[in-house]
Structure formats: C-alpha cells, structure tokens
Amino acid sequence: MRIGELSERTGTPRRLLRYYEEQGLIVADRLPNGYRVYDESNLDRVLQIRGLLDAGLPTRIIKQILPCLNKPRIIHFPDATPEMLATLEDERDRMTERIRCLTRNRDAVAEYLDAVREKREASV
Amino acid sequence: MRIGELSERTGTPRRLLRYYEEQGLIVADRLPNGYRVYDESNLDRVLQIRGLLDAGLPTRIIKQILPCLNKPRIIHFPDATPEMLATLEDERDRMTERIRCLTRNRDAVAEYLDAVREKREASV
DNA sequence: CTTGACCTTCACATCAATGTGAGGGTTCGA
DNA sequence: TCGAACCCTCACATTGATGTGAAGGTCAAG
The missing domain is CATH 1.10.1660.10 (Multidrug-efflux Transporter Regulator; Chain: A; Domain 2)
Incomplete structure (x- = not known):
C-alpha cells in the first residue's frame, strides 16, 4: 500500500x-x-x-x-551491546513506573466518577 | 518550605x-x-x-x-459539569489504553532481556 | 491532452515542556 | 557593610512532535 x-x-x-x-x-x-x-x-x-x-x-x-x-x-542479539541492554533495562523500569503512576491515577479518576454517578442516582 | x-x-x-x-x-x-x-x-x-x-x-x-x-x-462535585465529567471519562479511558500499550510493550522488552540473559548464561 | 488525485521534497510555523540568563530584591552571617 | 545564597519577574532559546503549504512529478480516467 x-x-x-x-x-x-x-x-x-x-x-x-x-x-x-x-x-x-x-x-x-x-x-x-x-x-x-x-x-x-x-x-x-x-x-x-x-x-x-x-x-x-x-x-x-x-x-x-x-x-x-x-x-x-526470533531474537537477534548479535547487535545487543552492553550499553544498549542497559538502556533497555532502564527503559523497562521507567515503563513500569509509568504504568504504576497511570494505574494509580486512573483508578482515582474512576473512583471519583463512580462516586459522582452514585450521588446522582441517589438524588434522582 | x-x-x-x-x-x-x-x-x-x-x-x-x-x-x-x-x-x-x-x-x-x-x-x-x-x-x-x-x-x-x-x-x-x-x-x-x-x-x-x-x-x-x-x-x-x-x-x-x-x-x-x-x-x-471528600469529593466535591458541586462544580462537576457534565462536560467536565465527559472529559474525565474520556481521559480515564485514554489512561487505560496507555496502560495497556505500556504493559504490552514493557513485557515484550522484559522478555527480550530475559532471553538475552539466558543466552549469555548458556554460553558461559 | 488535460484534470484530479495521488505522490515527492523542502521549509517555515506552532505548541508544550523546558533551559538559560539578565536584572534586581532580600536575608544572613563574617 | 559586604558577599553569598536565596528569591523574584521577564524574556528569549531550544527540543520534539506536529501543522501547513509551496512547488512540482506521476498516473489514470474522461
């Protein structure tokens, strides 16, 4: 295409x-x-x-x-230099941290929305 | 401070x-x-x-x-306008999507690193 | 053969997050 | 009273991901 x-x-x-x-x-x-x-x-x-x-x-x-x-x-690591592996490990950890942060905040937002919804339903 | x-x-x-x-x-x-x-x-x-x-x-x-x-x-929703709630729902979903994407890719990177480590240990 | 819908490269603009530094006030200890 | 170490505002620069458009080549259908 x-x-x-x-x-x-x-x-x-x-x-x-x-x-x-x-x-x-x-x-x-x-x-x-x-x-x-x-x-x-x-x-x-x-x-x-x-x-x-x-x-x-x-x-x-x-x-x-x-x-x-x-x-x-098929993993081709012939080109896997130590520095590159270190970068990848670093980035893997940063991603894990991002996931943690996003999850925590996403859950808080979701809870908030649930609370609002409940409130609204209660007042109907 | x-x-x-x-x-x-x-x-x-x-x-x-x-x-x-x-x-x-x-x-x-x-x-x-x-x-x-x-x-x-x-x-x-x-x-x-x-x-x-x-x-x-x-x-x-x-x-x-x-x-x-x-x-x-303590949640104060007096100011929670419908548009704002819609935005929040949207953003909650976007965060969920981000989490999915990050998790998938983080796991792939982790697997790759594990495979490299195994390979190296095998050749020692 | 021309028109329209593709494609190319190039270049300049924008936007958000961030760097950097000038020019200047405050506070405190030697 | 002077210098160091803070703080302020203002403003311009940079970086990465994008928007936008100009100037022009390709190609299929009418």
Whole structure:
C-alpha cells in the first residue's frame, strides 16, 4: 500500500509517517517513481509507535524498543551491546513506573466518577 | 518550605515549579517579601504531576484530574459539569489504553532481556 | 491532452515542556 | 557593610512532535 492508505488505516497524518521514517522507526520501499510502499506489517508497527508516543516515550527510545517486538520470537542479539541492554533495562523500569503512576491515577479518576454517578442516582 | 527546598526534594527545577503554578497545577502562598512558600502536601502533588507528565498527559488534562485526587475522600462535585465529567471519562479511558500499550510493550522488552540473559548464561 | 488525485521534497510555523540568563530584591552571617 | 545564597519577574532559546503549504512529478480516467 502507499502512504495515503497507510495514513487512512492508521489515522496518522502522512507528514508523521514520513517523520517516523526519518527517525528510523519504520522503513518503506520505493516504487520506481519514488513513491513509498508499505506492507501490512507496517500497520501494526505504526499503531505501536503512536501508542508509545502517546504514553510519553520519545522516538529515540521507541527506536531502541522496536527491535524487541518482532513478531517471530526470533531474537537477534548479535547487535545487543552492553550499553544498549542497559538502556533497555532502564527503559523497562521507567515503563513500569509509568504504568504504576497511570494505574494509580486512573483508578482515582474512576473512583471519583463512580462516586459522582452514585450521588446522582441517589438524588434522582 | 520555599521553592529551593521543594525543588531539591522533588528533583524539579525551580523554573518548572513556577511553570506548574502558572498552569494552575499547584498553588503557593507568598511571604511578605514575595517569596513562594509551600506546605508538605505540595511535595506529593509535584511528584504526581511529574509522573503524569512523564506518562504523556498534558498540563491541561492534569489540571482536570488533580481534583479527583484529594487526600481526604471528600469529593466535591458541586462544580462537576457534565462536560467536565465527559472529559474525565474520556481521559480515564485514554489512561487505560496507555496502560495497556505500556504493559504490552514493557513485557515484550522484559522478555527480550530475559532471553538475552539466558543466552549469555548458556554460553558461559 | 488535460484534470484530479495521488505522490515527492523542502521549509517555515506552532505548541508544550523546558533551559538559560539578565536584572534586581532580600536575608544572613563574617 | 559586604558577599553569598536565596528569591523574584521577564524574556528569549531550544527540543520534539506536529501543522501547513509551496512547488512540482506521476498516473489514470474522461
């Protein structure tokens, strides 16, 4: 598929698909005329990127993380330098912390909403 | 305490403490000479703000969420307009989605790291 | 052959969070 | 009384993720 279709199917502006490519997060083949072509696997990948960006991770980190997410459980660590592993461990912990924070606050918001709902129902 | 101490205890630049105040996320009393003074409760609050910012929430949303997190379970919904409740529900769901995304990816990274560690131990 | 809907690159703009520093007041101890 | 260590406001800079649009190439259908 070309960029327009990927854009539509992922709800992502073309501009950003090009940006993600520039940042090394996705790769696109090119048609003879220079148009980008994507295969289906890019669909999930783009959604993954968007989710992580929305969760506060910068593209720099997402780029490190993506190789860990290859569909086939085939893990290629020949390129796994110690520094990179340390970065990943760090980031794993930061993600865990984010999850904790989000969960705590999400639950508080949910409780609040439940309380409001109860209150309203009681007064009806 | 004054801004320097709060900054040190929360690991937050003074600049940002002033910024958070400007955005309505924290409030500070003032000494006669204009210096900001904070009480202990601001410590947790600042950490909470930082956590949420790090998790991708903008100050605009954090401001909406904070009132749900008052220590005492005393909830004051007199000001809870329907639009605000809708926003909160929306944001609650977005947070849930973020948690899902982060968890999935964090687990993938963790698995990857475990696999690398196993591999290394096997080759020793 | 032209029109419209695609695509390309390039560049400048914006927005939120943050950095940085100037210019200046306050407080306190040597 | 002077200097160090605080604090203030104001303002401009930067960074990363985006928006927007110009100038132009490609291609299929009328």
